[in-house]
Amino acid sequence: MSMTDMGGRPGFADRLRDALPKLVLSPSVAIVAIFVYGFIFFTLYLSFTDSRILPSFGWVGWQNYENLFRIRAWDTAVTNLIIFGSLYIIICCALGLLLAILLDQKIRAEGFIRTIYLYPMALSFIVTGVAWKWFLDPGIGLEAVVQGWGWESFEFNWIKDGDMAIYTIVIAAVWQTSGFVMAMFLAGLRGIDSEMLKAAQIDGASTLALYRRIVIPQLRPAFMSAFVVLAHMAIKSYDLVIALTNGGPGTATEVPATFMYSYTFTRNQMGIGAASAVIMLMTIAAIIVPYLWSELREKK
């Protein structure tokens, strides 16, 4: 790797030079080892203890896990994450790709439109939560406004409906991130070799075929980045749910992030909270690790 060891015994300076890259990387590795993996093991340990308000070290075996699976809200939370996560990732990718393709048609004022699509990413739901809540509220929001325009039978009361409320969370979440995904795909589109496209066009390929056969496959790295960002947002969707529905109506929009928080901090059931965090992490790992592995391995 180093070009400096041209024979002779490497001195201290040379060895330092060889080790330098690793030295530079090591603080990050150490930090992550402690503050991510160390904490994961700590949580794993807590999940087997009788911790309530603060960590406590009385061993209780699998009891927290047994209790966790008896709690109905946990089922709801997991089901909701599956619904929310898959819809959110799919819709964001589809919408992001569509908008990127549309914006790539030599649009006038592209920069302006792009900024409009992108800005929601800048705002947290602490900021936009109330506006969203109002907008979705049938009494004062979209339903009332459209009815006011004369379309009396218009209904949009999902946020009040236990079966539909989770979809309103998807709407708001897509609003926040789809522009960001659009930017990623747009960047991907701009990076594609236009010579290849011209050649294909001369061969008489249709526009649709061009996109399907040549453009979209080349966006694969963009998909990877988008997936990592979206998966991370989906799993951490705490502010969003709290701001929009606070888990309601009833427990209809509980997600693992809110469940974990509520058991660890508001319910003083740190042991059960830790158990739910462990299950969550294992699930994330089961999805993310194979994906990262396949993506990263290919590069070699």
Added chain:
Amino acid sequence: MANTSTNPSAAVGRTKASSLSAAVPRIILYTVLVLFCIYYLLPLYVMVVNSLKPLEEITAGGMMALPNEWTIAPWGSAWSTAQIGVDATGLRPYFVNSLVMVIPAVALSTILGALNGYVLTKWAFRGSTLLFGLLLFGCFIPFQMVLIPMARILGLTGLAGSVPGLVFVHLVYGIGFSTLYFRNYYAAFPTELVRAAQIDGAGFFTIFWRILLPSSGPIAVVCIIWQFTNIWNDFLFGASFSDFDSQPMTVALNNLVQSSTGVKEYNVHFAGAIMAALPTLLVYIVAGRYFVRGLMAGSVKG
């Protein structure tokens, strides 16, 4: 930027004379784009409009309507006189608290991410890809999980309730993404240049400083935007690891908006919310034009 457009139909359009039949899809295209603009702007519209109304107009209903009586009083109130705690200070003092914490946190995590990305791509060693994977997985740790052990470590190191402590926390949990961005960017950077510089005798930091860094502008923008947004908007860490005199903007905004009893001054809440979001909005608007370029040059390539 427009010249780099890759879209096939535009290429086709160049070969044909423009005609009415070509104009129709353009109209549809623009209509669709504008409709999406409305979707993205709606919540902001609701916030801006209602922050400019007197409270009675809001309670009387009609959240989409423009104000009958325009007023900027809610903005003044949110900035300097709204009740945040015992003192009616408005959001003003907290603004500085946030800046003092966000700027070093963003700067440090960007520098660290750049160095990590440099090592992981240009000085790759056995197992470096695995290490990268491990760093990246750190992005997925739920923050609720780290609160208590983190508090303990901050306490043991004497950083509890201090600005450096809070900066450190954000640095720790920003490593994953900042490394991801820079690694993917530098992976596309021609390694030959690095090798050539090595033959010329340039050292590790010289190469980084002279060769990599000067062309890192776009990805640095991406990384800064990402970190700035996340750290500025964070509530949980900001509330838990700050002291009475270093609470960030989000905590103050939360205190303004979430007050448990008493009349909710929605117009002031909206004004405060927009105010709290202005720095991040500004970053997006100002740096947004470099954003796609940065992504293009880096993070979406292999």
Added chain:
Amino acid sequence: MTMMKTLKLTAAAVALTASTAVAEDVEVLHWWTSGGEAAALNVLKDDLAGNDIGWQDMPVAGGGGGNAMTVLRARVTSGNAPTAVQMLGFDIQDWAAEGALANLNALAEEQKWNDVIPAAIQRFSTNDGAWVAAPVNVHSTNWVWANKALMDELGLEQPQSWDELVAAMEAAEAAGYTALAHGGQAWQDATIFDAVAMATGGPEFYQAAFVDLDEEALGSDTMKEAFDRMATLRGFVDDNFSGRDWNLATAMVINGEALFQMMGDWAKGEFLNAGKVPGQDFACFRFPGTQDQVTFNSDQFAMFKQGDMVSGEQSYLAESILSPTFQIAFNKVKGSVPARTDLDASELDACGQQGYEDFKAAAASGNLYGSMAHGHANPAAVKNAMYDVITAHFNGEYDSAAAVEELVTAVQINK
């Protein structure tokens, strides 16, 4: 067992570096950030300032104190606990059990707190014979708020029983009004459930089910009837109730859209702010069937240990909180009543005076009960587990029989 012991070892070391406070200042963690509440706290702050004690404000609003409790957890774990913390009910007991709270007995003895603070409140202010918190106020939660003009229009008298209550609401509904203004949030559902359970089964049942967590009472037919009544009430709520903030529900009563709201005494502030006069524009009465009982929650300030002794400023803060001047000044603004029973309440308004008389009478007759919905009947874990069931039932996820079963299971898991 717990982290507290090891924490104490490090606390001394940490104190040297982490404490930016001058010795004479108090740092107060609280969630009273609205105008009226802050004005009330300023009374306390000014009192302390008169004794050269500075006030370092650490407000964290949201989640009915939930956010503040999370922050507290982080602050204590890092060895940087605030001086005094606003707390409710069982949280005080939990922190006292961790050994984190300072003992105020010397002051309590000197000020004769035992004589003036009702036993039901002391249950939360003391732990293991030691005073650990100073109560600021007593909120009572079993109130019904009514629009007087609507009652007159419909020819209604104040309902005295469950049947009269239902009849009144039916009349309102028939006339095209919303009978019950309600916000579908777990704690609001539970606030109503408190009153309904008390009215349905009486105080003994309330005590057995919510305080003693007796499985027989929890699984009884009385409980089922209470759930049935909740279902009846659900029928009087408008379609748009879910997720609504309580103050918006109050606004519905104020504006004459709705007849009743069942809510704690803090709702009064909303009426007063809208320029309404008690007894004239709006009426307040106890939930029918609980006329003699008061279900309460009490905000208190717990003092966190800073060393072995209670510090001078903590002691002064506690004394100041329980001083008659502050108790009256604060509760006048907050809508609650003083926590001590020996005060002249003539400065309070009509509803406030009524509330104070009710409170004293209930305290004297043993009818003062901690509110389950507000964390004064059972610990946070159980309370929230009950919330889950009550809310799920109110939103139609369970029928009453299933709700009773779920309630028993929920308590078993979380006890």
